[in-house]
Amino acid sequence: MIITRSWIQEYIDISKISTEDICKTLNAIGLEVDSVEKQRIPSKVVVGKVLEKEKHPDADKLNICQVDIGNETVQIVCGAKNVDAGQFVPVAVVGCNLGEGFKIKRAKLRGVESNGMICSSTEIGLPKLNDGILELDESIGKLEVGKELKEYPLLNDDIIEIELTANRGDCLSINGVARELSAFYSIAFKEQEFNINYNDLGIGQVLEVESLSTIESTYIYTVINSENFTLPVLQKLRVGAIDKFKAQDLVDSLTYITHSTGVILNAYAKKDAEDIKGLATIHIQKDKQGFDVIIGEKKLSTVGVEHCEVAQDSEYIIEASYINPELLSKKVFETKKETGDIYYRSSRGSEPDIETGMKSFCSLISQSGAEVYNGNEALIDYQEKITIDVSVKKVNAIIGQEVEKAKIDNILSGLGFEVKDNSSDVLSIKVPHYRHDIKNIADITEEVVRIIGIDNIQAKPLAIDEVNRVNKTSYDLVKKNKLRAKAIENGFFETVTYVFADKEKLNKYSIPTVQESLDLLNPIVKELDTFRTTISLNLIEACSNNTKLGFKSAAFFEIGKVFNLKREEKTVVSFVFSGQKEFEDISNSGKPENIDFFAFSKKVLNTVGKFELEQMNKVPNDLIHPYQSANVIVDGQTVGFISKLHPSVASEYDLSDTFIAEIDFEAIANNLIKVESYSKFQASKKDLSLMVPKDMEFKKIKEVIDSLGNKTIKQYNLIDIYNDENLGENESLTIRFVLQNDDKTLEEEDITSAMNNILEALKEKLNIELR
Numbered sequence: 110m111i112i113t114r115s116w117i118q119e120y121i122d123i124s125k126i127s128t129e130d131i132c133k134t135l136n137a138i139g140l141e142v143d144s145v146e147k148q149r150i151p152s153k154v155v156v157g158k159v160l161e162k163e164k165h166p167d168a169d170k171l172n173i174c175q176v177d178i179g180n181e182t183v184q185i186v187c188g189a190k191n192v193d194a195g196q197f198v199p200v201a202v203v204g205c206n207l208g209e210g211f212k213i214k215r216a217k218l219r220g221v222e223s224n225g226m227i228c229s230s231t232e233i234g235l236p237k238l239n240d241g242i243l244e245l246d247e248s249i250g251k252l253e254v255g256k257e258l259k260e261y262p263l264l265n266d267d268i269i270e271i272e273l274t275a276n277r278g279d280c281l282s283i284n285g286v287a288r289e290l291s292a293f294y295s296i297a298f299k300e301q302e303f304n305i306n307y308n309d310l311g312i313g314q315v316l317e318v319e320s321l322s323t324i325e326s327t328y329i330y331t332v333i334n335s336e337n338f339t340l341p342v343l344q345k346l347r348v349g350a351i352d353k354f355k356a357q358d359l360v361d362s363l364t365y366i367t368h369s370t371g372v373i374l375n376a377y378a379k380k381d382a383e384d385i386k387g388l389a390t391i392h393i394q395k396d397k398q399g400f401d402v403i404i405g406e407k408k409l410s411t412v413g414v415e416h417c418e419v420a421q422d423s424e425y426i427i428e429a430s431y432i433n434p435e436l437l438s439k440k441v442f443e444t445k446k447e448t449g450d451i452y453y454r455s456s457r458g459s460e461p462d463i464e465t466g467m468k469s470f471c472s473l474i475s476q477s478g479a480e481v482y483n484g485n486e487a488l489i490d491y492q493e494k495i496t497i498d499v500s501v502k503k504v505n506a507i508i509g510q511e512v513e514k515a516k517i518d519n520i521l522s523g524l525g526f527e528v529k530d531n532s533s534d535v536l537s538i539k540v541p542h543y544r545h546d547i548k549n550i551a552d553i554t555e556e557v558v559r560i561i562g563i564d565n566i567q568a569k570p571l572a573i574d575e576v577n578r579v580n581k582t583s584y585d586l587v588k589k590n591k592l593r594a595k596a597i598e599n600g601f602f603e604t605v606t607y608v609f610a611d612k613e614k615l616n617k618y619s620i621p622t623v624q625e626s627l628d629l630l631n632p633i634v635k636e637l638d639t640f641r642t643t644i645s646l647n648l649i650e651a652c653s654n655n656t657k658l659g660f661k662s663a664a665f666f667e668i669g670k671v672f673n674l675k676r677e678e679k680t681v682v683s684f685v686f687s688g689q690k691e692f693e694d695i696s697n698s699g700k701p702e703n704i705d706f707f708a709f710s711k712k713v714l715n716t717v718g719k720f721e722l723e724q725m726n727k728v729p730n731d732l733i734h735p736y737q738s739a740n741v742i743v744d745g746q747t748v749g750f751i752s753k754l755h756p757s758v759a760s761e762y763d764l765s766d767t768f769i770a771e772i773d774f775e776a777i778a779n780n781l782i783k784v785e786s787y788s789k790f791q792a793s794k795k796d797l798s799l800m801v802p803k804d805m806e807f808k809k810i811k812e813v814i815d816s817l818g819n820k821t822i823k824q825y826n827l828i829d830i831y832n833d834e835n836l837g838e839n840e841s842l843t844i845r846f847v848l849q850n851d852d853k854t855l856e857e858e859d860i861t862s863a864m865n866n867i868l869e870a871l872k873e874k875l876n877i878e879l880r
Contacts, residue, residue: 110272110280110281111268111270111351111352112286113266113268114128114131114266114269115262115263116266117287117290119283120298121287121294121299122299123290123294126294128145128147131290135289135290137563138293138560139277139559140271140272140277141271142271142272144270145267145268146268146270147267147268148234148265148266148350149259150233150259151205151206151207151233152206152259153204153206153257154199154205155202155254155255155256155258156178156179156198156199156256157178157197157198157225157255158195158197158198158254159174159176159193159196160175160177160194161174161175162193162194165186165218166221167220167221168218170188171186171187171188171219172187172188172189173185173186173221174186174194174227178225178254183200183224184222184224185223185226186218186221187242191242191244196244197245197252198227198242198243199233199242199245200225201213201228201233202224202225203215203225205225207232207233208234228243229241229242229243230243230349235264235349236346236349236352236354237349238342238354243342248341248344249264249343250262271286276546277546278434278456278457278458278543278545279371279460279543279544281457281459282367282370282371283369283370284460285543288525291523292523293523293560295519295523301465303469304475304476306476306480306481307482308334308480308482311484312331312332312482312483312484312486314482315332315379315387315388315424316330316389316390317389317390317486318330318390319390320394320488321393322393324395324488325401325436326431326432327432327463327490328428328429328463328489329429329430329488330426330486331426331467331482332379332427332482333425333474334423334424335358335423335424335474335478335479337479338359338474338479339358339478340358340361340362341477347365347368351368359474362470363376366469366470370460370465370466371466372431372462372463372465372466373413373431373454373460374427374428374429374466375427375451376419376427377403377425377426378420378421378422378425379422379424380422380424381406382406382409383406389405389426390405391403391409391426391486392404392405393412396411398440398446399440400412400440400444401413412432413432413452413456414446414448414449414455415452416449416451429464429466429470430463437455438630439630458543458545458546462543464487464489492542494541494542496538497550498531498535498536499554500550501517501534501536503550504553507550508566510566510567510569512557514530514536518530518536520556520557520561521538521553521557524556525541526538526539526541526556527539584779587779588774589668591779592668592682592777593668596684596716598715599716600664600712601684601712601716602664602666603665603666604651604667605667605669606644606647606648606651606667607641608640608641608670608672609641610640610641610642610646612639618646618731619730619731620642620646620730620732621642621674621730622642623640623672624674627676628640640672640676641671641672642672642674643671643771644683644771645683645685645732645771647667648666648667648685648769649732649758649762650762651663651685652685652687653762653763656687656688656764660688661688661689662686662687662688662690662691662704663685663686664686665684665685666682667682668680668681669681679775681771681773682716682717682774685767685769686767686768687704688704688764689701690703704768706737709768710770717772718778720742720772721743722740723739723742723747723808724806725738725740725750725752731757732755732758733750733752734752734753735755738750739752741770744776749773749776750770750771752769753766754768754769788849788851790853790854790855791849792847792848792849793847794846794847794848795846796828796843796846797843797844797868797879798829798880799843799844799871799877799878799880800839800840801840802838802839807827809875810842810844810875813871813874813875814871816870817866819863819867820851821849821855821859821863823847824846825844825847826844826845827843828843828844828845829843846863846864848863
């Protein structure tokens with residue numbers, strides 16, 4: 110947002126406040142100053158009047174001008190196409206230094222003497238308006254021939270550029286910034302005068318406005334005749350200073366008033382909406398996506414989203430409009446609609462007082478040659494302002510310092526809030542429509558703090574009350590740190606990725622997404638337009654990036670938030686391992702094998718603690734391998750998954766064998782290690798090779814063994830799976846048992862008895878026998 114000192118001066122009197130002080134104030138109240146440029150015209154550039162112009166006898170592109178510069182008339186040879194007799198122009202007289210070594214001297218051009226230079230706007234340090242000379246008018250002040258232009262304050266201005274946050278659309282105008290300074294300095298706004306010259310015709314004779322559906326915006330329309338309209342040079346230079354000058358007087362005047370008042374203005378050529386009798390008709394209706402569109406003989410614009418180019422005409426329909434920025438932003442996000450330049454302003458919040466904006470425009474153009482048709486066509490539904498009741502005591506508690514109720518009242522009133530004192534402690538505050546970002550007491554308090562100045566809030570010693578700090582948060586922190594240490598021990602590197610994700614990519618891999626109504630309204634970038642429902646995809650992309658850099662192995666983990674369809678969050682631990690499971694070494698002859706399912710599962714097990722694996726009956730998304738995947742079970746509950754990455758996805762990301770896992774953080778134990786007695790007697794190992802149907806889950810075998818409740822069985826693990834043609838529909842599973850008694854050394858008959866009990870149970874319940 111660009112403002113100038115003289116432009117602000119039109120709204121409030123800042124003549125006694127330095128530009129430096131204004132910049133400090135803007136920074137203090139949250140409007141960060143990005144840059145300050147002092148626009149100063151060099152000495153010896155004076156107001157001149159071209160008395161005569163004739164062609165140079167020896168050069169077609171040169172003119173010989175007689176120019177009155179006050180104390181004398183000088184001859185100047187000028188090459189500008191637009192120079193003409195009767196013009197007031199800036200003249201750099203002999204001896205003027207225009208900077209960078211450019212000093213004006215007496216000279217001869219093609220044999221003709223020239224004493225000075227008629228200047229363009231850029232040659233004297235002003236914004237570019239054309240390729241010719243700058244023609245002056247009395248919008249800059251009374252023109253006195255011979256008077257130096259450095260004595261005209263409106264031309265010698267200070268230009269300030271401000272960085273605004275997305276919620277401060279109310280400051281996207283000179284009026285908005287002046288309102289902030291007015292509140293800070295307690296300076297009253299100047300009363301705006303509107304001098305409008307109307308013609309004899311009423312607007313009803315030339316324009317009809319029809320609303321064909323329920324609309325969400327407000328509108329005012331008027332009609333002008335711009336045949337004799339010329340935008341004054343001051344307004345042109347200001348539009349040039351904000352880098353939006355188009356050299357089209359009507360378009361530039363719309364830009365000027367929009368930047369000045371904050372009201373969004375648009376213009377349509379009257380011929381694009383009129384019938385053969387000259388009556389123009391504007392239709393406001395909804396398009397298929399629910400946006401307000403303006404229709405004449407053709408579609409003219411989409412309100413708040415895009416403005417069509419203004420066609421050439423002498424008569425124009427002028428539109429002032431306002432649309433709720435939150436509704437507009439949400440609809441654009443939901444429909445993915447392409448937007449134009451005007452969307453930047455309308456989505457952040459334009460000025461709702463469109464009547465004042467239209468009056469400002471009509472006053473400007475009618476004082477500069479245009480005619481305005483009497484009256485207007487308006488579609489305005491005045492919305493009730495939001496009311497927030499705030500406790501002064503709570504406001505002061507948030508600030509940490511006592512601020513008198515009267516001061517809070519004055520600050521908020523100065524910012525345009527309507528404040529009513531309901532009781533000894535409560536203020537009832539009506540929020541102005543241009544502050545759509547104010548929702549609660551915290552927002553109100555922030556406004557008070559801004560104007561007081563954060564540097565003016567007194568520092569106080571920190572009061573520390575000892576409380577019990579052992580709670581779920583502290584337990585979770587300890588657990589996270591343990592997990593981090595364990596994960597690093599097992600070869601994983603920690604990552605931190607965005608909680609936002611690409612919805613298109615999630616849909617591509619059939620990963621559930623947050624409900625559309627709960628998605629982000631204003632994503633940072635298109636690729637981060639929703640909340641993530643898994644961390645796995647982020648880690649896969651991290652592995653892919655490492656592979657592209659030449660790494661043959663990549664292993665990462667992340668402890669972070671994911672969201673369900675209702676945007677409810679939970680914490681998970683996610684792992685990925687891709688490529689070689691170890692470094693090239695003499696032990697593997699420089700050819701290490703890739704990670705496999707069991708090696709990856711062991712690393713995850715060593716990190717998060719004891720769990721069981723269960724066959725996945727239904728593959729939840731396209732990242733999961735249909736045959737190398739399992740649910741993670743803790744205490745009988747499914748708390749996550751482990752899987753090989755689907756080969757087609759691995760191929761897309763140029764990855765070799767890759768495995769992923771994601772486990773609910775809450776399900777991971779964080780128990781204290783307890784000392785338990787252990788047997789002093791020798792343990793024995795015994796293997797059983799069982800003939801098992803291929804379609805039988807190991808889970809069933811485990812249930813049978815556990816049901817025996819044999820305390821001498823300390824541990825058992827599946828160590829081998831064997832298949833060949835002779836086994837048919839069966840396969841051989843080898844289970845290794847660790848047997849140990851707490852009271853004696855096990856004898857052979859004890860071991861045999863235990864193994865027989867296992868075999869008998871398996872035979873009885875599952876019809877399984879030894880191979």
